[in-house]
Amino acid sequence: MADNNEVIIKCPACGCDMEKIFMPSAGVNIDVCTNGCGGIYFDNREFKAFDEPHENIAPLEELFKDKEFKQVNENETRYCPVCGNAMIKNYADVNKEVLVDECYSCGGKFLDYGEIKKIRSLNSPENKQKSKDVFKELYANVGLELLEEKNRKNTITKKIKYSVRIIFVLLMLILALIFIMLKAFK
Numbered sequence: 001m002a003d004n005n006e007v008i009i010k011c012p013a014c015g016c017d018m019e020k021i022f023m024p025s026a027g028v029n030i031d032v033c034t035n036g037c038g039g040i041y042f043d044n045r046e047f048k049a050f051d052e053p054h055e056n057i058a059p060l061e062e063l064f065k066d067k068e069f070k071q072v073n074e075n076e077t078r079y080c081p082v083c084g085n086a087m088i089k090n091y092a093d094v095n096k097e098v099l100v101d102e103c104y105s106c107g108g109k110f111l112d113y114g115e116i117k118k119i120r121s122l123n124s125p126e127n128k129q130k131s132k133d134v135f136k137e138l139y140a141n142v143g144l145e146l147l148e149e150k151n152r153k154n155t156i157t158k159k160i161k162y163s164v165r166i167i168f169v170l171l172m173l174i175l176a177l178i179f180i181m182l183k184a185f186k
């Protein structure tokens, strides 16, 4: 995992220096705005190790306990503290309720204070299963429609082929009749 271990980065929400917090469960450092807004910056893919309720975030919980943080405007565009690109707001939970800032160029993610807790509770195994079921149903329905569409097309093609054959046979019959009549009247 790419970890910007040495560099102290500035919080994209409030500009304070972020503190490196070691997370033993995943063996990585994450950057936390401990003296400002309580936001957390995750390097590329680090967040995946903490977004489910069974994953250990004890050091963060300890850090956030009984602490007040600076209020920030969550709607503002944030700029990635590692590469400087404007971050894009994206949903980070299966229910699509919590928007986090994502850097499309380095894969970093910034979460405002409290968002990690919300995301973890929303990403419960039951919710994940539910969202999977929705997708399954969706795929099943779409698949069925495609199959029906294909069958419909096949039926139409068959009908056309059948009609062409009948027209051909009729034409041949008419030609034969004309031929016979011409011979008879000679």
Ligand SMILES: [Zn+2]
Pocket (backbone or CB within 6 Å): 011, 012, 013, 014, 015, 016, 033, 036, 037, 038, 039
């Ligand atoms: Zn901050």
Ligand SMILES: [Zn+2]
Pocket (backbone or CB within 6 Å): 080, 081, 082, 083, 084, 085, 103, 104, 105, 106, 107, 108
């Ligand atoms: Zn970045």
